Amino acid sequence: MTAPLPDQGAAPPGLARRLAAFVYEGVLLFGVIFFTGFLYTVLTRQQHALEGRVGMGLVLFTVIGLYFVGFWTRSGQTLAMKTWHLRVVDAEGRPLGWRRAVLRYLFSWLWFLPALVSVWALGLHGGGAIGGSLAAGIAAYALIARLHPQRQFLHDAICGSRVITLLPQRS
Numbered sequence: 001m002t003a004p005l006p007d008q009g010a011a012p013p014g015l016a017r018r019l020a021a022f023v024y025e026g027v028l029l030f031g032v033i034f035f036t037g038f039l040y041t042v043l044t045r046q047q048h049a050l051e052g053r054v055g056m057g058l059v060l061f062t063v064i065g066l067y068f069v070g071f072w073t074r075s076g077q078t079l080a081m082k083t084w085h086l087r088v089v090d091a092e093g094r095p096l097g098w099r100r101a102v103l104r105y106l107f108s109w110l111w112f113l114p115a116l117v118s119v120w121a122l123g124l125h126g127g128g129a130i131g132g133s134l135a136a137g138i139a140a141y142a143l144i145a146r147l148h149p150q151r152q153f154l155h156d157a158i159c160g161s162r163v164i165t166l167l168p169q170r171s
Contacts, residue, residue, distance in 0.1 A: 012151045013165040017084050025080040029064065036063045066103045072101040077078060077166075087166040088156075100159055107155035113140050 040059050047050050071078040076087040076095050089105070090096055096104065115137025119130050145153050152162050 012165060013084075013086055015151070016146065017165070018153075018163065019084065019142060021080045021084040021086055024083060027077060029078055032063065033060060044154055065102070065143055068105050068108075069098065069101040072096045072100055072104065079132070081163075085167050086163050088161055088163050091160045093164075096161060100161060104155060104159045104161050107158050109154050111138055114141075114144065130132055 036059060038055065040046070040052075040056050044052055044055065046056075054082065068078065068134075071081075072088050073096055075082075076089055081087060088096060092102060112134065118137070119133050119149045124130055141154065147152050148157055150162060156162050
């Protein structure tokens, strides 16, 4: 009989801790997005902000994906997750493999996709309407986790991954 993995019995984190990590992740990603956008603009010699925006979007989507997948497969923690003592693991408590990490990244867009589709379908253009729609969509998605027995988000339930609390060992 094999010994249980150390992360298997770890407690699921509270919603406040996860949302704090979410916000902090956004702050960190600002730098990644800014640098990537600057590099894209220089390398493609972009003269106008609307030029090559599809290409820019694809590059940003890929770079953000590499950021998350890279961290999740190496340590199970992004920089924000380390700060808030969170780790992503598979259902058995093991680190994520590349395939599961890529699926988790793709399905994590469920945080934003319904709100973005509703903005497009309703023809909203103002910053306040778009921001409000995104905020409402994110809040609704976060509250859906309350329905899951282990309080996991929908993308984790779909991918067979889970976020756990990983507090430092006290000596």
